[in-house]
Amino acid sequence: MKISYAHMGTATYAVEALLSRLGHEVIVPEPPTQDTLTLGTKYSPEFACIPFKMVLGTYLEVLERGAEVLVSGGGMGPCRAGYYGELHKRILGELGYDPEMIFFWPPLKTPRAFLRKVKRLKENASWFRVLGGLRLLWEKIKVLDGLEQLSHRLRPQEINRGSISKALERALDMIREADTVDETREAHQRGEKLLRSVKVRDVDPDELLRVGIIGEIYVQLEPAANFYLEEKLGELGAVAKRSIFMTDFTKEDVLNLKDESIEELAEPYIPENIGGHGRDSVGETIHYAKEGYDGVVQLAPFSCIPEIVAKSIMPALSDKMGIPVLTLFIDEQTGDAGIGTRLEAFVDMMRSRRRALSRTAAPGAD
């Protein structure tokens, strides 16, 4: 069957590997563009959050390309509520599409339903093949995450603007072409080498600004939804450290394990899980402050409830922990240029703040 899914950063290519392993014809979604968003917005309720609109736009694009089955990870987006996929289905139905939709929820929460859905997806493939596919998925996710993180560290030092992004793109293609776990590992090494061969300035890593990225999961993981924030920060000379990488996400949400310590950090401010990533955003801000980061960027879809709760606590938190926080609420009207200007100002502020801090610290140190 012709199968597709929502684009989600580099993980898109890992999912492609798994599904084609199972013998499906995979329609790989393109990275969402402004057109995708416009399309999704047109058929979404006005106040739906941006993940809802962008994913709907992507679905419409892949359906046009012939997709018959849509798969989706349930954990993303909907503050874990059920309406997200259900409403997508109905809206697509009104537009005359009738794809089969398979929603996956964290396997440990509803093991039986999970198994049924896996069986549906696996069709005639043997369990052995499924296992092989899952191993490949995991390996690819890991190396894709690794390459991305490396690129975030290197980009602030690049000499020619855009050279790291270009190298990363080529490295990702290498991973994409790999058909087995071994090939993936080998491609990873080649990719890493390629990235490291890019000419960079020789700077003390301690001198680079470090910025923590927090917020709602989709806008963190989908660069198209956050206007390629990490690239922008890198080009401004700051190392971006995202809180969620696909590998953590898989750990935390798919296997349903929770990182206790972030929750404990947030406890005095938000004692209970409020859905989405609201509480994590608070805990992670504290974490970054303790690690000596220069600032935090909070990313959230406009009208995203858990992040609004978190944001209302941010001013007090930022004061108390002594870490600047920039909150970016994103909707379909948010412009690339606007985000760029705000980031530039934020980076400038962090830079002068650091200079001031080192000046006051200097006389005391010997």
Place this chain on the structure above:
Amino acid sequence: MKRTAVIGIPRYLSYFSFGELWERYFEHLGFEVTISPPSNQDILDEGVRETVNDACIPIKLFHGHVKSLRDKADYLFVPRLGGTRTRYTVCPKFLGLPDMVKYSLSGLPEVLAPRLDVRQRSIGAWRELVKLGVQLTGRRLAASRAFAQARRVLADKVSEIQREGLPALGFPQPSDSDLTVGVVGYPYVIYDHLANGGLLEQLLRQRVSVRTPELVTDSQMKERSQQFPKDLFWFYSNRTLWSGLHFMDADRLDGLVHVTAFGCGPDAMVGKLLEMESRQRGVPFLSVMVDEHTGEAGVATRAEAFVDMLRRRLRGGSAS
């Protein structure tokens, strides 16, 4: 002599569903209870000023209510409303409400934030409230007794509303109406005059009988819930959706109005579903979105146009 301590309760959000219970409970326990006034322009302005600007109007209004009680009470009652730990049965803002309030407003008296379960049927879930009473007074027996009494008062009120309809909520129904319309939405939007620009009064004034989700019984709701996957939405959103379906399918009302608050995420989804469902059935549907600038005039015009259309439809005989 020791002065009786005063507990302030904001007249907003879940107050519309559970206020009677809380009020009685604390009174029975020997506290003086003060409730903030019905929403007014001052409360709205203060709320808008103090709350993160990305919040929905109801959350802003709530902050305004809390602020209006700031100097009038020794304790503020801002419960943390949720469902079970594993299911998010309320809008996350209800869960984070005490946290938002504490960090947005300065100089508040002590905030009492017991964790309450919205499914009022389960007595065990309200144990937190009794625990709070014991903490405050040290009298366990009195607390349990006060709670039992308060719960009865609320139950009586709920059945009175379901028996008698809107008059029990303080809205007299017109005696000579030819149209009946369902108005669905969250209680803190449809019954708060300021939040909805007086929509209910507008409809009633135009001799339209109005039915609201609070008139629909739990078993009627449950019947409608079969049509959708379980736990689609939050508590209030589910009630909005199910009662909307009930009004269309069981009561066969002449039209459906959905009142929604600007900036409400869940409502965007509920509204869309209601719109699709009513279109399928050919039931006239009106969506009214209210924000801080909504005036009575704007709401009146929309209500009038909708009612006119319904009457024309009735005369034209095209209504089933």
